[in-house]
Amino acid sequence: MTLRRDFSGVSKLRHYLQVVAFTLVVATLQYAFMPDKPYGPPVVYSVLIGTFTWAIIDLGRELIPSAAETGWPQGWQGIALVAAGIVFGYVAGTLLADALCVHYFHFYPAGASLSSADQRTSILITAIAGLVGSYYFYAIHKSAYLEDKMAEARMHATEARLKLLETQLEPHMLFNTLANLRVLIGTEPARAQEMLDRMIAYLRATLSASRSTQHPLENEFDRLRDYLELMAVRMGPRLAYTLDLPDALRSVPVPPLLLQPLVENAIRHGLEPQVEGGHITVRASTRPGDSGPQLVLEVIDTGVGLPEQMPPPGPGQSFGLAQARERLATLHGNEGTLELIAENTGGTRANVTFPLKFSPTP
Numbered sequence: 407m408t409l410r411r412d413f414s415g416v417s418k419l420r421h422y423l424q425v426v427a428f429t430l431v432v433a434t435l436q437y438a439f440m441p442d443k444p445y446g447p448p449v450v451y452s453v454l455i456g457t458f459t460w461a462i463i464d465l466g467r468e469l470i471p472s473a474a475e476t477g478w479p480q481g482w483q484g485i486a487l488v489a490a491g492i493v494f495g496y497v498a499g500t501l502l503a504d505a506l507c508v509h510y511f512h513f514y515p516a517g518a519s520l521s522s523a524d525q526r527t528s529i530l531i532t533a534i535a536g537l538v539g540s541y542y543f544y545a546i547h548k549s550a551y552l553e554d555k556m557a558e559a560r561m562h563a564t565e566a567r568l569k570l571l572e573t574q575l576e577p578h579m580l581f582n583t584l585a586n587l588r589v590l591i592g593t594e595p596a597r598a599q600e601m602l603d604r605m606i607a608y609l610r611a612t613l614s615a616s617r618s619t620q621h622p623l624e625n626e627f628d629r630l631r632d633y634l635e636l637m638a639v640r641m642g643p644r645l646a647y648t649l650d651l652p653d654a655l656r657s658v659p660v661p662p663l664l665l666q667p668l669v670e671n672a673i674r675h676g677l678e679p680q681v682e683g684g685h686i687t688v689r690a691s692t693r694p695g696d697s698g699p700q701l702v703l704e705v706i707d708t709g710v711g712l713p714e715q716m717p718p719p720g721p722g723q724s725f726g727l728a729q730a731r732e733r734l735a736t737l738h739g740n741e742g743t744l745e746l747i748a749e750n751t752g753g754t755r756a757n758v759t760f761p762l763k764f765s766p767t768p
Contacts, residue, residue, distance in 0.1 A: 422460060423537065429456035432535050437693055451503040451528070452535075459495025459536050463487055492536035496529065511608055556728035590640055608632040620737075623690060623701075624656035626665055633666055644683025645673070655690050657703055659763055661733050668705040668756045671727060676709020676754055684753065692762060697741070703758040712748045733761060745760040 433448035466487040534686040587605065590598035608629075627649050635645045669686060677684040692699050727744070734742030742760035749755055 419542065421464065422457075425456050426540055427536070428542075429453045431532065431727040432456075432671075436531065437646050446505075447507050450506055450608060451500065454506075455499030455532055456535070456539070457495075458498045459491045459539075463491035463540060466491065481607055488536065488540045490538075492533055495536065496532045500528070523595075535644045546608065552707040554566065569633050583658045587640075589691075597639055601636065604636045604639055608636050620659040622656060623651065623660050624661050626662070627651045627688070629663070630669060633669065634686070641673075641677070641683060644674050645677060645686070646684075647686045647688070650687065650689040652690060655692070657700070658690075658704075659700075661737060664730060664733065664758065665705060666705060667727065667730055670759070672705055672707035672754065672756070673708065676711070679710050693759075695741075697761065699762040700759050701762045705756040706749070706753065708749075708751075708753040709753050712746060712754050713737075730758070734758070 429452040430449065433445075433452040436448040436452070470483055470487060497725065560605040587598060587601055590601055606701070631649060634649075635643070636643045638647075665688060672686055677686070684709045687704070689704045690706075691702045693702055694700070727746075731744050734744060743758070745757045745759075747755040747757060
């Protein structure tokens with residue numbers, strides 16, 4: 407995230423429109439206290455003085471080095487810029503307003519001039535309005551800078567939390583895989599050797615990947631294929647799987663290892679307790695949501711299904727599901743959900759839903 411001052415034409419126009427609105431308020435207040443005088447002159451004087459003051463100060467902010475926090479010059483330079491803008495704005499604006507009011511709008515007869523009291527009042531109003539307007543723009547620039555810094559800090563905190571969750575998940579997956587390997591070593595050494603070879607290849611692909619907080623959905627499915635092939639060595643024909651990823655969704659960003667614990671959960675609690683094993687389907691699709699399209703990731707197994715009454719989780723039993731939910735909440739808040747649904751035909755469906763970051767390619 408880049409923090410910078412905005413000196414674009416759109417920003418300048420927005421600032422000037424705010425200045426004009428402010429000068430009209432000042433002119434209206436003047437008229438309210440002097441209803442016996444016409445409304446036109448205060449408007450002309452106020453708008454012209456405000457325009458010249460704004461032009462000098464805004465131009466000076468580009469020419470003089472300014473602080474990143476506020477977009478304004480620091481120290482005496484900032485004070486001098488505001489003072490010069492107010493003085494020049496009053497003098498130039500008054501001279502031009504005098505000419506317009508006398509020669510074009512005919513508010514005053516030729517040669518007429520303000521009384522000393524009116525001049526003092528005009529100078530005082532200009533000084534107060536200039537200081538208030540300058541402080542307003544100073545404050546909104548500083549507020550925008552602080553908001554950007556807070557957003558940057560939140561982003562870094564989110565990235566750090568996601569990386570921490572991922573580093574917790576990787577050893578959890580590794581320990582479970584090593585436990586499966588240990589069973590095969592004593593009973594089927596040849597399959598244990600094949601499983602070890604696949605585990606080495608899987609870990610090399612997974613652990614050498616970038617430690618980014620998100621990666622393309624295509625990469626997530628590739629890692630799932632490696633993991634399922636690894637599990638197929640141990641389960642043999644008892645494990646079959648289907649990976650369904652539309653081409654349009656291959657580049658959608660997702661957290662690394664988001665689906666792996668759901669697949670592991672489906673094997674451990676759905677297929678392994680079933681003598682004949684079963685089938686796992688992992689599918690990606692989209693659906694409309696209240697705030698835009700949503701990505702839907704499904705892990706469906708044909709295993710024993712959910713028990714009628716969920717037992718209390720044992721040590722590490724619900725770790726993968728808790729990790730997935732926490733990572734979704736960290737990235738997407740309440741818009742990221744994970745649901746476990748009992749299928750009517752047996753088995754379990756894990757539904758992961760969160761906002762689609764960008765429109766899928768056609």
